[in-house]
Amino acid sequence: MNYCKYVSWVPTSDVVVAQNRNNLCVWYSIEEPDKVTMYQIKGDVESIDRSQGKTEVVVDDGVNTISYALDEALIEFGAALEYKGLDKAVQILEPLDLTPETEANWKVLAKMALEQQNLYVAERCYAALGNMSKADYLRKVNKLVAQEGIDNYRV
Numbered sequence: 621m622n623y624c625k626y627v628s629w630v631p632t633s634d635v636v637v638a639q640n641r642n643n644l645c646v647w648y649s650i651e652e653p654d655k656v657t658m659y660q661i662k663g664d665v666e667s668i669d670r671s672q673g674k675t676e677v678v679v680d681d682g683v684n685t686i687s688y689a690l691d692e693a694l695i696e697f698g699a700a701l702e703y704k705g706l707d708k709a710v711q712i713l714e715p716l717d718l719t720p721e722t723e724a725n726w727k728v729l730a731k732m733a734l735e736q737q738n739l740y741v742a743e744r745c746y747a748a749l750g751n752m753s754k755a756d757y758l759r760k761v762n763k764l765v766a767q768e769g770i771d772n773y774r775v
Contacts, residue, residue, distance in 0.1 A: 621645065626665040630675055630690065634698035637677055637690075639665045644677060648694040651731075652724035659688055697725050706733055706741045713748070723749065739765065 621627075627638040636647040644659040663681030675695055676687040693712055700708040709729050716722045730745035743758035764775055 628668060630668055630695060631670050632699065633675075633695045634702070635690070635695050637665070637668060644679070644688060646677075646690060648691065648697070648721045649724040649728055651728045655720045655724040657691075657721055661686070661688070691721070694721055694725065701729070701732065706736065706738050710741055710744055718748070737770070 621638055621640050623640045625639045625641075627636065629636055634650055636650060638645045638647075639661070642660055642662065644661045644665065646657040646659075647653060647655070648657065649655060661679050661681075663679045663686070666678045666680045666685070669676050669678060669687075673692060675690040675692055677690065679686045679688065693716055697709055697712045700712055706729065709725075713722060713725055713729065718726075726745050726748050730742050730749070733739070733742035733745060739758050739762050743755050743762060746752075746758065747755040761775060764772070768774065
């Protein structure tokens, strides 16, 4: 990022916050660096505060201190992947609208689900992403797993 004045991880998360000139940039998924949430700000980032289920970026504009609230659900998604499992990550993403940030998280979750052979979660991810051909294929494989077991040669 050009003209970067500030960069930091959000404490106990996989979220990165940075400032360049008059923009506050937030990457909720470091796997998708082109999916960035930007806020126009005046002043300089002072700190990132996490407490009582809220995460705020504190900006000092020289006269006032302004707090910008970050999306706690998207922050919790990374922790869920690391500590609570794929099913918890699905629960976090399901009620959220499909935005560039949530789309990036669905993609990360789909990749991890396939790597861990959790085909039910992978099916849900591809359905959320609108990739119905993959979701339909995985649904058929999941039915086959239920009938014949994961070790069956057809699976």
